[in-house]
Amino acid sequence: MTPSVKGVRKVEGAPLLELDDVKMHFSIKGDGLLSRGAKKVQAVDGVSFTLKEGETLGLVGESGCGKSTTARLITRLLEPTGGQIRFQGVDIAHMKERQLRPYRREIQLIFQDPYSSLNPRHTVGTIIGTALRTHDMVPKTGELKRVQELLEMVGLNPEHYNRYPHEFSGGQRQRIGIARALAARPKVIVADEPVSALDVSIQAQVMNLLENLRSELGIAFVFIAHDLGVVRHFCDRVAVMYLGRVVEEGGRDALYQQPHHPYTQALLSAVPDIGVVRGVPPKTRIRLQGDVPSPVDPPSGCRFRTRCWKAQDICATQDPALFDTAPTLHTACHFAEPPAESIVAAVN
Amino acid sequence: MDQTTQEAQTDFRGRRPRVPGEEAYLEVTDLQVRFPTADGVVQAVDGLTYSLPLGRTLAIVGESGSGKSVSSMAVMGLHDRKSTFMSGSIKIGGREIIGMSEQELNTVRGVEAAMIFQDPQSSMHPYFTVGDQIMESYRQHNKVSKKAAKTRAVEMLDRVGIPNPQRRVDQYPHEFSGGMRQRAMIAMALVNDPKLLIADEPTTALDVTVQAQILDLIADLQRDFGSAVVFITHDLGVVAEIADDILVMYAGNAVEHGPVEKILGTPLHPYAWGLLESIPAVSGTPGPLHPIPGAPPSLLAMPSGCAFHPRCEFRERVPGDMCRTLRPELIARTADTGRASRCHLKDPDRVFETEVLPRLP
Numbered sequence: 001m002t003p004s005v006k007g008v009r010k011v012e013g014a015p016l017l018e019l020d021d022v023k024m025h026f027s028i029k030g031d032g033l034l035s036r037g038a039k040k041v042q043a044v045d046g047v048s049f050t051l052k053e054g055e056t057l058g059l060v061g062e063s064g065c066g067k068s069t070t071a072r073l074i075t076r077l078l079e080p081t082g083g084q085i086r087f088q089g090v091d092i093a094h095m096k097e098r099q100l101r102p103y104r105r106e107i108q109l110i111f112q113d114p115y116s117s118l119n120p121r122h123t124v125g126t127i128i129g130t131a132l133r134t135h136d137m138v139p140k141t142g143e144l145k146r147v148q149e150l151l152e153m154v155g156l157n158p159e160h161y162n163r164y165p166h167e168f169s170g171g172q173r174q175r176i177g178i179a180r181a182l183a184a185r186p187k188v189i190v191a192d193e194p195v196s197a198l199d200v201s202i203q204a205q206v207m208n209l210l211e212n213l214r215s216e217l218g219i220a221f222v223f224i225a226h227d228l229g230v231v232r233h234f235c236d237r238v239a240v241m242y243l244g245r246v247v248e249e250g251g252r253d254a255l256y257q258q259p260h261h262p263y264t265q266a267l268l269s270a271v272p273d274i275g276v277v278r279g280v281p282p283k284t285r286i287r288l289q290g291d292v293p294s295p296v297d298p299p300s301g302c303r304f305r306t307r308c309w310k311a312q313d314i315c316a317t318q319d320p321a322l323f324d325t326a327p328t329l330h331t332a333c334h335f336a337e338p339p340a341e342s343i344v345a346a347v348n
Numbered sequence: 349m350d351q352t353t354q355e356a357q358t359d360f361r362g363r364r365p366r367v368p369g370e371e372a373y374l375e376v377t378d379l380q381v382r383f384p385t386a387d388g389v390v391q392a393v394d395g396l397t398y399s400l401p402l403g404r405t406l407a408i409v410g411e412s413g414s415g416k417s418v419s420s421m422a423v424m425g426l427h428d429r430k431s432t433f434m435s436g437s438i439k440i441g442g443r444e445i446i447g448m449s450e451q452e453l454n455t456v457r458g459v460e461a462a463m464i465f466q467d468p469q470s471s472m473h474p475y476f477t478v479g480d481q482i483m484e485s486y487r488q489h490n491k492v493s494k495k496a497a498k499t500r501a502v503e504m505l506d507r508v509g510i511p512n513p514q515r516r517v518d519q520y521p522h523e524f525s526g527g528m529r530q531r532a533m534i535a536m537a538l539v540n541d542p543k544l545l546i547a548d549e550p551t552t553a554l555d556v557t558v559q560a561q562i563l564d565l566i567a568d569l570q571r572d573f574g575s576a577v578v579f580i581t582h583d584l585g586v587v588a589e590i591a592d593d594i595l596v597m598y599a600g601n602a603v604e605h606g607p608v609e610k611i612l613g614t615p616l617h618p619y620a621w622g623l624l625e626s627i628p629a630v631s632g633t634p635g636p637l638h639p640i641p642g643a644p645p646s647l648l649a650m651p652s653g654c655a656f657h658p659r660c661e662f663r664e665r666v667p668g669d670m671c672r673t674l675r676p677e678l679i680a681r682t683a684d685t686g687r688a689s690r691c692h693l694k695d696p697d698r699v700f701e702t703e704v705l706p707r708l709p
Binding site: 062063169171199200201202203204205207208226228229230232233234256266267268269270271272273274275276277278279285287288291292344345346347 | 411412525526527528555556557558559560561563564582583584585586587588589590608609612613622623624625626627628629630631632633634636637638639640641643644709
């Protein structure tokens with residue numbers, strides 16, 4: 001394990017990363033001067049979860065559910081409008097840049113798009129070297145050696161440090177992004193859709209790389225993806241988000257086999273599954289109507305009620321909180337129950 | 349379609365099986381598409397052959413650069429003939445597309461064949477209302493008044509499941525959500541009752557719950573109109589849900605072709621095996637992934653022999669360096685003649701059963 005970094009405080013016994021009722025409301029321009037800032041996009045509205053050392057937590061949900069905003073809050077590229085983000089027990093939600101610097105080292109981000117997240121005018125050596133220099137990782141003389149080590153670690157040729165990003169394929173570029181994140185020896189990596197821009201065969205290569213790094217280096221991951229298969233493969237625990245909230249959270253097997261929230265059930269049922277050919281397809285399919293409502297003006301009470309087939313009057317008036325529904329499973333629904341029959345195809 | 353036979357023989361999704369000798373509506377024979385560039389000639393499609401009868405859905409599967417979109421744009425006659433070399437034959441309803449004049453093509457596009465694109469945001473004109481764009485497409489092929497065309501547009505919007513079509517018809521594309529826009533695109537494509545529909549990654553840009561709605565809609569419309577559908581995608585899950593047949597493409601050519609349950613259930617080509625081993629599914633027991641090593645070849649410098657051989661872990665099994673020197677034909681490799689693959693491997697079905705199947709995720 002890496003020694004504690006200078007400038008990073010630690011509360012004994014506190015979990016590695018803890019989000020406590022985190023909110024991010026963006027102001028949007030109104031029509032006139034007076035209405036300016038009156039409307040807010042509630043991108044993230046009260047998200048709480050904890051991440052233990054070496055654990056992987058998956059965040060899934062459809063576009064606009066706030067999963068990428070959550071990634072940007074954890075890495076403090078955004079300052080939340082409410083709540084606490086505690087790293088080893090210390091709240092970093094509103095920390096000033098100077099104090100924050102050592103924490104930035106501990107929490108690194110991998111981006112979705114390997115094309116726009118690397119500077120095309122810098123060589124790979126410079127890109128990774130900048131991360132090393134920013135965080136004072138190695139003496140100047142050892143920089144090149146460390147860059148080459150990192151390139152080798154992510155499966156690239158260490159002699160290619162003086163090449164430019166355009167000389168690499170999409171999968172290789174994503175590996176460069178991973179090497180840059182590893183340069184700081186972080187305790188947490190937030191990966192925002194790290195494989196969704198890649199072709200299937202390359203996607204599996206990068207997934208295996210991330211998995212090896214996780215088991216070798218013991219890094220905790222917050223893994224954001226819209227592909228439920230990818231998340232199931234990679235994560236110990238999964239949180240399902242809808243309109244800025246976590247609606248269900250739990251251990252992987254509990255969540256995929258016995259989801260209690262209607263939205264999780266609908267999401268799983270909607271995944272086009274290759275298992276329908278190799279196994280027994282599910283008897284019924286859940287199909288949601290319409291689209292996700294606007295986060296500017298979310299529905300009252302339970303936010304999913306406008307598309308939910310179980311919705312009653314209580315759903316419009318009372319906002320359900322997460323409560324224990326099954327071992328390791330927490331669900332925010334007034335009518336939480338396991339599905340009557342299997343949602344995905346039965347493959348043996 | 350005879351109702352009794354349809355009920356008697358249907359597959360796991362209630363679809364009728366392929367009738368041998370059925371007349372093809374779309375017939376592609378030895379299609380070659382090449383683009384000359386400053387770096388050399390890009391061989392985007394290299395000798396592609398397939399056929400598709402009415403009432404069936406063919407999924408063309410492949411990674412980026414496999415030629416799945418380029419070949420389908422050729423079917424629609426969408427390549428600029430000044431900068432594209434094309435040879436071979438494409439027949440839609442018996443009419444040859446290659447070499448057809450632009451004027452003639454206009455009588456095919458929209459009426460005989462229509463296309464849905466991946467990104468509904470950029471494939472609709474932002475300056476015209478959705479109704480105007482559907483009406484334009486209708487009036488291009490039918491001599492009707494604007495009023496009649498608008499009635500037709502409203503009817504189509506209603507058919508593809510857009511609520512309040514009377515009001516929606518006068519709105520602009522930006523007023524539609526992503527899923528709605530894709531529905532409007534489908535309405536525009538189907539307004540002239542085309543017999544062939546080409547859908548190029550129509551759900552890739554959509555969320556999973558909306559994707560499910562659109563897939564249901566396309567399957568539903570296909571049943572109603574009895575049209576032939578070519579569905580281009582990289583998502584094998586989508587294929588499993590919607591397709592009757594699959595054509596797996598690699599480096600500009602088909603490597604495997606056959607019914608969906610066969611190709612996804614017991615594929616015969618090592619590339620198809622590699623794809624199945626790379627996909628983490630939501631069903632079954634999660635296991636380790638076995639990705640295909642390396643990356644697809646450059647279309648500027650295609651490997652000799654079998655295009656897949658540099659990445660193939662089974663090439664040592666074929667005697668005499670055949671994979672490197674001789675390009676295999678797309679033919680039936682087992683007793684089952686309804687499917688074909690392009691691979692020199694002996695007994696591919698046995699190799700799959702004993703070596704690949706046990707390690708599938």
